[in-house]
Amino acid sequence: MQASSSDRSKLRKTLIARREALPDALRMQHTAAIHAALRPLLEGLAVSRVGFCWPYRGEVDLRPALLAWLAAAPRRLLALPVVPDQVGALEFRHWFSDTPLASDRFGIPAPIGTPRVEPELLLVPVNGFDARGYRLGYGGGFFDRTLAALQPAPITVGVGFELSRLTQVDAQAHDRPLDWILTEDGCQPCQREDGGIAP
Numbered sequence: 001m002q003a004s005s006s007d008r009s010k011l012r013k014t015l016i017a018r019r020e021a022l023p024d025a026l027r028m029q030h031t032a033a034i035h036a037a038l039r040p041l042l043e044g045l046a047v048s049r050v051g052f053c054w055p056y057r058g059e060v061d062l063r064p065a066l067l068a069w070l071a072a073a074p075r076r077l078l079a080l081p082v083v084p085d086q087v088g089a090l091e092f093r094h095w096f097s098d099t100p101l102a103s104d105r106f107g108i109p110a111p112i113g114t115p116r117v118e119p120e121l122l123l124v125p126v127n128g129f130d131a132r133g134y135r136l137g138y139g140g141g142f143f144d145r146t147l148a149a150l151q152p153a154p155i156t157v158g159v160g161f162e163l164s165r166l167t168q169v170d171a172q173a174h175d176r177p178l179d180w181i182l183t184e185d186g187c188q189p190c191q192r193e194d195g196g197i198a199p
């Protein structure tokens, strides 16, 4: 049975509150484990353009690990999403630690005036996720529309804490499953519907 949109909205609120309530010491410990697993994943996939999100509402802060990855080899780029004025896909723009940022309509810092970047890999924050790689975001549909629009499709890595893991997220027609899930327990390829392992 499909969960109604009000069920999804309640579940989203519960999951965000659970993540925001994570005690500082545990958050630091889990974040360190996520940072440690992120680096070998990026090196192993040999990508050089990575899109990620500025931490919002208790999401995992990936910045220290990503800045270390950036500094470790030439020709690497990081990008942050810019929310479109109209309904549409996110636009990824170059970010470095000194890039000027302005708050978007949700209060999330976004780069202003830097060049567009086509990410080869997207680190997608999750409010909820399952082992198949289905996720619950903030309900804006931004990532779904972005993944539908990006050609070639980037590798997608859902990033979150284990406290956001669900037995099953009700997949909707427009949902595209993530390729990998990264939590404090490590990085795992998502289990595809056909029984195979992604990607």
Ligand SMILES: Nc1nc2c(c(=O)[nH]1)N(C=O)[C@@H](CNc1ccc(C(=O)N[C@@H](CCC(=O)O)C(=O)O)cc1)CN2
Residues within 6 Å of the ligand: 053, 054, 055, 056, 059, 081, 082, 083, 090, 106, 108, 125, 137, 138, 139, 140, 141, 142, 143
């Ligand atoms: N850190 C981070 N940045 C991100 C995303 C994300 O998931 N995480 N996004 C990923 O897509 C985009 C922003 N998407 C968002 C969509 C809705 C809400 C939000 O708070 N919605 C309110 C309702 C707001 C309204 O419609 O007036 C809510 O849920 O209460 C926030 C971010 C781009 N930047």
Ligand SMILES: Nc1ncnc2c1ncn2[C@@H]1O[C@H](COP(=O)(O)OP(=O)(O)OP(=O)(O)O)[C@@H](O)[C@H]1O
Residues within 6 Å of the ligand: 135, 136, 137, 138, 139, 140, 141, 142, 143, 144, 145, 148, 172, 174, 175
């Ligand atoms: N590819 C798409 N094209 C057009 N509309 C879409 C597409 N993907 C999602 N949407 C619309 O976006 C809305 C929100 O989708 P959903 O509830 O799956 O958001 P979410 O995955 O929680 O949010 P987000 O992707 O921003 O993190 C839905 O009403 C859906 O119709």
